[in-house]
Amino acid sequence: MRIMRGRFAPSPTGEIHLGNVWTALLAWLQVRSAGGIMVLRMEDLDPERSRQSYADRLMADMQWLGLDWDEGPDIGGPYAPYCQGQRRELYQAALERLEAAGMVYPCYCTRAELAASAPHAGETERVYPGVCRQRKLDNAFKAARRPALRLAVPPGQYSFTDVQAGFVSQDLSQEVGDFVIRRSDGVHAYQLAVVVDDAAMDITHVLRGYDLLSSTPRQLLLYRLLGQRAPVFTHVPLLIAPDGHRLSKRQQALSIAALRAQGVTAEAIIGYLAFKANLIDVPQPVRAAELIPSFDMTKLQADSVIIDSREICR
Numbered sequence: 455m456r457i458m459r460g461r462f463a464p465s466p467t468g469e470i471h472l473g474n475v476w477t478a479l480l481a482w483l484q485v486r487s488a489g490g491i492m493v494l495r496m497e498d499l500d501p502e503r504s505r506q507s508y509a510d511r512l513m514a515d516m517q518w519l520g521l522d523w524d525e526g527p528d529i530g531g532p533y534a535p536y537c538q539g540q541r542r543e544l545y546q547a548a549l550e551r552l553e554a555a556g557m558v559y560p561c562y563c564t565r566a567e568l569a570a571s572a573p574h575a576g577e578t579e580r581v582y583p584g585v586c587r588q589r590k591l592d593n594a595f596k597a598a599r600r601p602a603l604r605l606a607v608p609p610g611q612y613s614f615t616d617v618q619a620g621f622v623s624q625d626l627s628q629e630v631g632d633f634v635i636r637r638s639d640g641v642h643a644y645q646l647a648v649v650v651d652d653a654a655m656d657i658t659h660v661l662r663g664y665d666l667l668s669s670t671p672r673q674l675l676l677y678r679l680l681g682q683r684a685p686v687f688t689h690v691p692l693l694i695a696p697d698g699h700r701l702s703k704r705q706q707a708l709s710i711a712a713l714r715a716q717g718v719t720a721e722a723i724i725g726y727l728a729f730k731a732n733l734i735d736v737p738q739p740v741r742a743a744e745l746i747p748s749f750d751m752t753k754l755q756a757d758s759v760i761i762d763s764r765e766i767c768r
Contacts, residue, residue, distance in 0.1 A: 465498065557605055611625050
């Protein structure tokens with residue numbers, strides 16, 4: 455029986471907030487309660503937004519909260535490096551395998567052209583119409599534009615059973631269309647990078663936010679095309695502010711750094727999130743390690759979780 459290998463894979467593009475810690479805590483508890491191995495990976499693919507200072511602060515905040523890891527950028531491990539920015543050759547090798555199989559084509563659509571076909575307010579996401587799949591272009595046109603690369607999605611349903619969300623099925627060709635696996639600026643897309651990394655690092659369980667549920671069938675297709683075994687997925691409910699908005703790094707008041715500056719303890723933050731996860735009956739200070747013996751994923755509610763930092767014990 456394989457030992458559980460889970461991961462927390464944040465993007466170092468800002469200070470972490472309660473929403474990030476929510477998924478980190480649950481992923482950490484899932485792994486620690488099973489006696490598994492926890493991996494920390496920095497998803498710093500975007501060179502314009504990622505900063506080493508954010509990565510350093512993130513790791514310091516995680517350690518302060520009592521959420522440790524067994525492999526990561528600072529301590530290494532058997533699957534190093536643990537920063538995506540240092541793993542680009544692996545993504546390129548996977549891309550070339552897909553190209554050799556005839557599954558990839560260049561897309562010369564501009565942002566303006568894609569925006570023109572984007573959904574209006576209230577509409578669901580439109581399927582990429584496949585403009586460039588059969589597009590015949592002369593060399594002058596090609597020289598004037600830098601193409602993205604898209605995966606030619608074959609027809610068919612891609613299904614899986616999520617630990618939290620249940621059965622999920624999606625017809626990618628009809629509901630998503632051919633999706634980008636390398637941007638026009640040469641940066642490999644998240645969908646490709648995350649599959650390559652999770653497969654290469656032998657990740658058996660992925661716990662992340664519900665907002666990524668709809669992207670999972672795309673990743674399942676890539677796992678299949680690359681001949682890799684997909685992990686077990688758990689998509690947990692998101693934390694939302696009292697006004698209904700999803701938490702983001704722009705909300706500085708909910709960052710761990712801001713809460714620390716206000717005198718909030720690590721145990722108070724962990725206890726508040728544990729209460730919201732129905733792991734304890736009242737919001738009270740608790741160490742993350744104390745939650746391991748009684749961790750139960752089935753106690754999580756299905757809907758988004760409303761939080762208010764003013765409720766955290768100080």
